Amino acid sequence: MGLNGNTSTMRVARFGLLTALALVLGLLDRAIPLTALLGGAAPGIKLGLANTVLLYAVYLMDWHSAVFLMLTKVLLSGFLFGSLTAILYSLSGGILSLAVMLAIRKRPDIGFLSAGLAAAAAEAVLLIQNPHPRGQRLWSVILIGIACAACFVCWIALRKGKIRGVSGTSVAGAIAHNVGQVLAASAVLRTPQLLTTYLPVLVGIGAAVGFLTGVVAERVFRALHLHPEKYKTEAKNP
Numbered sequence: 001m002g003l004n005g006n007t008s009t010m011r012v013a014r015f016g017l018l019t020a021l022a023l024v025l026g027l028l029d030r031a032i033p034l035t036a037l038l039g040g041a042a043p044g045i046k047l048g049l050a051n052t053v054l055l056y057a058v059y060l061m062d063w064h065s066a067v068f069l070m071l072t073k074v075l076l077s078g079f080l081f082g083s084l085t086a087i088l089y090s091l092s093g094g095i096l097s098l099a100v101m102l103a104i105r106k107r108p109d110i111g112f113l114s115a116g117l118a119a120a121a122a123e124a125v126l127l128i129q130n131p132h133p134r135g136q137r138l139w140s141v142i143l144i145g146i147a148c149a150a151c152f153v154c155w156i157a158l159r160k161g162k163i164r165g166v167s168g169t170s171v172a173g174a175i176a177h178n179v180g181q182v183l184a185a186s187a188v189l190r191t192p193q194l195l196t197t198y199l200p201v202l203v204g205i206g207a208a209v210g211f212l213t214g215v216v217a218e219r220v221f222r223a224l225h226l227h228p229e230k231y232k233t234e235a236k237n238p
Contacts, residue, residue: 011065015065015068015069018053018056018057018069019069019072019073019076021053022050022053022054022069022073022077023050023073023076023077023080025049025050025052025053026049026050026073026077026081027081028049029046029047029048029049029050030046030081032046032047046209047209047212047213048174048177048209048210048213049213049216050073051097051170051173051174051177051210051213051217052213052216052217052220053069053073054066054069054070054073054097054098054101054173055101055166055169055170055173055213055214055217056217056220056221057069057070058098058101058102058105058169059105059166059169059221060226063102066098066102067098070094070095070098071091071094073094074087074090074091074094075087077090078090085188088184088188089181089184089185090181092180092181092183092184093176093177093178093179093180093181093184094177094180095180096176096177096179096180097173097174097176097177097180098173099176100172100173100176101169101170101172101173101176104168104169104172105169108158108165108166108167108168108169108172109155109158109159109165109168110168110172111165111167111168111169111170111171111172111173112151112152112154112155112158112167112168112171112172113151113152113155114172114175115147115151115168115171115172115175115207115210116148116149116151116152116155118175118203118207119144119145119147119148119151119203119204119207120148121200121203122144122199122200122201122203122204123141123144123145123148123200123204125196125200126140126141126144126200126201127141129196129197140200140201140204143204143205143208144200144201144203144204147204147205147207147208148204148207150207150208150211151171151207154167154168154171154211155168164218166214166217166218166221167210167211167214167215167217167218168214169214170210170211170213170214170217171206171207171210171211171214172210173210174206174207174209174210174213175203175206175207175210177206178199178202178203178205178206179199179202179203182194182195182198182199182202183195
């Protein structure tokens with residue numbers, strides 16, 4: 001009874017620490033002017049550092065805890081720093097992102113492959129709309145093309161065991177998060193054109209940001225001597 005009580009207390013304490021860390025990283029995301037650094041090409045884009053906490057939950061906690069952590073982070077962050085509309089957008093992105101990451105956490109190679117295909121589709125949409133892009137649009141096309149190629153290179157490297165798989169899960173989750181947010185925004189604002197103008201840019205940026213977040217998460221796992229590739233969860237190791 002005492003052991004179970006201690007275990008429950010540790011889980012509650014860990015959940016509280018993860019929630020606090022996610023909120024702090026969310027504030028740090030807001031402080032980094034990524035939109036300005038990208039020349040205003042993607043308003044509202046963030047690094048998604050808080051996603052490293054969610055990656056921890058995806059790989060090293062049971063799915064119930066991962067879902068609860070995502071909901072707690074979205075609601076607290078929205079009420080403290082955002083608005084009801086921001087909560088709706090974040091919740092839409094968070095649900096889709098978490099669902100994708102939970103689905104592919106054992107097959108992260110699918111994450112890189114799907115991200116590469118999504119970036120290729122985004123590239124095609126932008127070029128169909130503007131076959132001769134210039135200025136900011138040209139840079140968007142170039143960056144998405146680089147992201148597309150990088151995803152396929154990472155997919156091959158992962159298949160050959162050259163890199164770890166957390167980044168693949170992170171990339172797919174980042175793109176899914178952007179898709180969920182844009183779908184919600186299109187429905188609320190009744191602007192379906194966002195799916196062909198804004199979303200393609202977010203897909204390319206999401207792939208790059210998701211990879212960066214995945215690398216950070218892998219470094220953290222390594223520093224803490226955790227092994228997400230073995231897919232340990234609280235359900236299996238209470």
